[in-house]
Amino acid sequence: MSGPEPTLEPAQLGAxxxxxxxxxxxxxxxxxxxxxxxxxxxxxxxxxxxxxxxSPTGSRRMTDLADGLVYSRSGLTYQAGLLEQAGLVERGPSPDDERGVTVTITDAGRARLARVLPGHVHVLRDLLFQPLASTDVDTLAALLAPVRDHMRASPPRSAAPRRRKRNG
Amino acid sequence: MSGPEPTLEPAQLGAxxxxxxxxxxxxxxxxxxxxxxxxxxxxxxxxxxxxxxxSPTGSRRMTDLADGLVYSRSGLTYQAGLLEQAGLVERGPSPDDERGVTVTITDAGRARLARVLPGHVHVLRDLLFQPLASTDVDTLAALLAPVRDHMRASPPRSAAPRRRKRNG
DNA sequence: TATTGTTATACTCTATAACTATA
DNA sequence: TATAGTTATAGAGTATAACAATA
Known part of the structure; x- marks a missing residue:
């Protein structure tokens, strides 16, 4: 009932x-x-x-927002509450589903985003991209994309407190 | 005083x-x-x-342990305290430096490690390695190693509460 | 009955600053 | 004076379960 072998290749451990x-x-x-x-x-x-x-519209359902960012519904509610208190998002009813809540970024939210973005990019350059050739960045992105898709599709198994809605 | 450009390539964002x-x-x-x-x-x-x-000896100085794992000294003290309470490590004076504390893994610690390792490897296979060809794993490790070294060498700039001791 | 989202609660972790002791 | 480590304290984030409302 255990895996094929209980060890990893050195390169796997290193990765x-x-x-x-x-x-x-x-x-x-x-x-x-x-x-x-x-x-x-x-x-x-x-x-x-x-x-x-x-998002083209600046809006998303709560459930869709959670994807890959937060691991519990209450955590998302908490964070959305903070953002709303700060005036960076608004919450309203979803048009098609009365149960849903639609979160929309405000002008203040967009302004805040614009304010932090240049510095953010700067940190990324300094820390992540500087030691990588541009071809390496492409390679890295290409390697990680399928891994991310695979992980999104495999819920943590014993966690999965709730099925998340299918993408669509 | 801002970076070269305030934008990133799509591949960079993706990565x-x-x-x-x-x-x-x-x-x-x-x-x-x-x-x-x-x-x-x-x-x-x-x-x-x-x-x-x-570690060949099963021992390390507190300061050396912190490297890359924990971002404050008090956090390490806290975690080491938990491990010691659980009987998984022991703390004692450092032989060469009276200020230092040497942390040593106990037999119980090794046993605990052995207990979780197979399942850990299993999760890694399922989540990380399954969607990667073995050559991709090598590539990934080779790409990330210099990034890690670079990041270790550049303290978060405004953080760096204390210089950590040089390796050696 | 299943899904969406919120609330209450308890808990873990982290960081800051003040402190002791040794180099 | 600088470094190693601990302690006290306070704050933020997270998860669980119970709950209300809609599909």
């Missing part, structure tokens, strides 16, 4: 530890920048970015 | 977001496994792994 450490240090760095320049946590920044950059 | 999401989902997955099968947090697991797998 795993490097991935986690790089992401941890990078997160630490950007969190500091976001706090200093925009009074935002990383999660809040990601929520704003999803609304302001990814 | 950044994919990296953070992959690491986040992976951490969530392994944290669950570690909690379920070994009553350990990820940080505690990493500390045990550094002592039990990386």
């Amino acid at each position: 795993y530890f490097a991935l986690m450490e790089v992401a941890g240090l990078l997160r630490h760095g950007v969190e500091q920048q976001l706090r200093d320049e925009g009074d935002l946590t990383y999660v809040q920044f990601q929520l704003l970015a999803r609304l302001g950059l990814d | 950044y977001f994919a990296l953070m999401e992959v690491a986040g989902l992976l951490r969530h997955g392994v944290e669950q496994q570690l909690r379920d099968e070994g009553d350990l947090t990820y940080v505690q697991f990493q500390l045990l792994a550094r002592l039990g797998l990386d």
